[in-house]
Amino acid sequence: MDYWKDFFRALLEQFRPKLELDNIGEDILHAIVPRNIGSIDVFGFNLIISDATIASWLVMAIILLVAIYLGHKPQRVPEKKRQQLGEALVDLLLKTCRSSNMTYEQAEQVIPYVGTIAFFITLTNLTSIFKIPPPAKNPAFPIALAVITILYVIVMSIKFVGLKGFWASLTYPSSALLPFKILDFFIKPVSLSLRLFGNVFGAYILMEFIYIVVPMILPGLLGLWFDIADGILQGIIFTYLSITYIGEVIESAHESKHHKEEQAKAKAKGKAKASV
Amino acid sequence: MDHGLIAIGAGLAIALAAFGAALGIGLASGKALEASARQPEIAGKIQAMLMTAIIFMEATAIYALVVSLLLIFAF
Numbered sequence: 536m537d538y539w540k541d542f543f544r545a546l547l548e549q550f551r552p553k554l555e556l557d558n559i560g561e562d563i564l565h566a567i568v569p570r571n572i573g574s575i576d577v578f579g580f581n582l583i584i585s586d587a588t589i590a591s592w593l594v595m596a597i598i599l600l601v602a603i604y605l606g607h608k609p610q611r612v613p614e615k616k617r618q619q620l621g622e623a624l625v626d627l628l629l630k631t632c633r634s635s636n637m638t639y640e641q642a643e644q645v646i647p648y649v650g651t652i653a654f655f656i657t658l659t660n661l662t663s664i665f666k667i668p669p670p671a672k673n674p675a676f677p678i679a680l681a682v683i684t685i686l687y688v689i690v691m692s693i694k695f696v697g698l699k700g701f702w703a704s705l706t707y708p709s710s711a712l713l714p715f716k717i718l719d720f721f722i723k724p725v726s727l728s729l730r731l732f733g734n735v736f737g738a739y740i741l742m743e744f745i746y747i748v749v750p751m752i753l754p755g756l757l758g759l760w761f762d763i764a765d766g767i768l769q770g771i772i773f774t775y776l777s778i779t780y781i782g783e784v785i786e787s788a789h790e791s792k793h794h795k796e797e798q799a800k801a802k803a804k805g806k807a808k809a810s811v
Numbered sequence: 812m813d814h815g816l817i818a819i820g821a822g823l824a825i826a827l828a829a830f831g832a833a834l835g836i837g838l839a840s841g842k843a844l845e846a847s848a849r850q851p852e853i854a855g856k857i858q859a860m861l862m863t864a865i866i867f868m869e870a871t872a873i874y875a876l877v878v879s880l881l882l883i884f885a886f
Contacts, residue, residue, distance in 0.1 A: 567884070
């Protein structure tokens, strides 16, 4: 028995320097830290250009080309396949907006921003297939997206239901819920950003680990879930949640209005009965 | 700092969070399947509600993953 133990130990010792398994932690740490390529001085601010910035510029160029190709010379009755594809994508977003208590005109105003972040987040998550570090692994990227999205949600919902409607949606069942609903508006960007950041960062760390340890077939199989499916799913989830947040404010504003109208009707009935 | 305790903390964080999230998602999916079998015509709405619930439950597990990674790489 001792012979086989020694044999396997000697075999492993012989293969260990070839596999370079000794410094996995340091290798992963080198891969995770964002690489800063340069910095620009603008108006006294020092803007850092990192690998996340360059990857998102690449994705922006791709989205611009795709958008120009899909929307070039639209016809009233679409005959070409590319216009039908564009219309199908916009229709998908329209259906999601309509099922979240938005009318057609309101959905038309919301779709440009929502469609942009859908494509942007999905495509930037997919750059990890080509061994370009996904921008969302840099914690600044999801945080910026979440803050801008929640500001957009607040501004658009005020535009749709007015300031009075917004205040009514905050105090709908009772005024005691006001601090909780205001806290909710601070928790939503935290939740959005941490969900995107956690998924992409965790998947990237795992894929780096697999590339170092088993570089042969396993990265391709695992990459099907961690790189592709998880990236697409997180982009869709971010979009769907931002649409739902707008729909929530609109729905509670409308319910509050109906509640007040029914209270007014009941009071009017009561007065009519009392006077008769 | 003591690296042994940090490692135990990181492992424990993700283990408990994964247990809670998987339990919650399993229960919700079971109830959704039951409701869908009772009334198959609203299966679409039930599926939409299930997806919304799963998103929030999954996010809680991902918060714990971020804490675990923070423990490993920053301490």
